Amino acid sequence: MEHGFLDQYSNVGSFMNRLDPRIKVVSLLAFIVCVVSTDTAAFAAFALYGFILAVLTVLSRIPIGYILKRMLVAAPFILMTALFIPFLQGKTVVHAFALGPVTLTVTREGLLIFWNVLAKASLSLLCAILMTATTGFPELLKALEKLSCPQVVIMVLSFMYRYIFLVQDEFMKMQQAKESRSVGGPQWLHVRALAGMAGMLFIRSYERAESVYLAMCSRGFSGRIQTFHHFQVTMKDAAFLLTIFVSLIGVRFLSAIHG
């Protein structure tokens, strides 16, 4: 079975790949917090954020098509807010159209809210895609651990990363078997078969967890996982972090003066 969704571009040898994962995590956090807290009407600031990301996109060497496809995850939410625009109450009416007995008005306030979520969600998403797609998941977890995330959560996540392929393979195998046995009929008639699969999947996963635990105990597991950390902040990392911080503070500060 194929699992192309993970670590596809985490090792293509780009500048972004070679950065220290901790630097990437810190930059990502700083970027998103700055973007999210920027005033809605500061259009120039959003353009500058976009410019920073454009530079990073070139440095990451991730295909644009892949990025655009990944950005679709926010589409349902953005569409949902778009639907609310005509219902929002506001002072300045931009456009009004009659829909049978009711008149729907598009106001400046409504459009601003839509622009707000559209710009902020896409900028944050793009930055998150650039930073996480260029980092291998184990490295990302190590970076988070180094940045003092709770160790239990990190350990559970690293286990999850290891077993997700196995569990999903098992599920896909069962699904293949089901599809080759059942023909036609609407999808909802397959609920019982699906439930049987999920139930079996749970039992098998549970038993797997037990044997994994026993195997770990026999290798001296004491409740803590020891890993080597070979991260080292180079001059390049420091320069990158400095550039990001200076440009973020610059943009954020300028937008604050204007607003």
Added chain:
Amino acid sequence: MHIPDGFLSTNTWLASWAISVGGIGYSIKKTAGVLKDRMVPLMGVMSAFVFAAQMINFPVMGGTSGHLLGGVLAAVLLGPYAGALTLACVLIFQCLIFQDGGLTALGANVFNMAIAGTIGGYGIYSLIAEDRANEKRVLAGTAVAAWFSVVMASILCALELAISGTAPLGIVLPAMAGIHALIGIGEAIITVSIITVILKTRPDLIYRPQGTVTVSLSNRDSLSSLRQGLS
């Protein structure tokens, strides 16, 4: 229902982060107390299981489809705190790998689905299924709790969007709750079907709070009961 970045105001996302960090911290303490050093492998594999179970899609209406949330499923099988932890790990994973749900909105997403949806759902479940030996009550509790967990999470999501000024409450609340009342039915049907299978094959895996009498494995031949469960 995974809120992206930019949809919540600063106060809302900071507050929901604070609540979620507290809730998950408490869940870790509770779970570690019961499971000790077997907690990490069990939670890890179970998170992978919930992640895979979320691949089950069901049609809602007009071509849209919902997928399993799995909160009540995890809570009925693993207990409220381990269940919440499992769901939280799935949400963190989805946020980091697929950007499904934003980083600043992660607090709100964890609160809606892992804390309110799972621990809250478990509360409803244990009200109805006080006697875990009664299969009918367990299934009824699971159904009601599964429906409520989805609707509750969607209502919280709508409230957070309204407080942030992203959407007017009078429209976003009925819209979200209405769609998720339908998705909740799918969630209830699938969760109950899965629990039915597990009740028939490995009833010992259904979570029982400590201190209650554990019902021993039914003495039916395990292979025949397995066949029954799958037929």
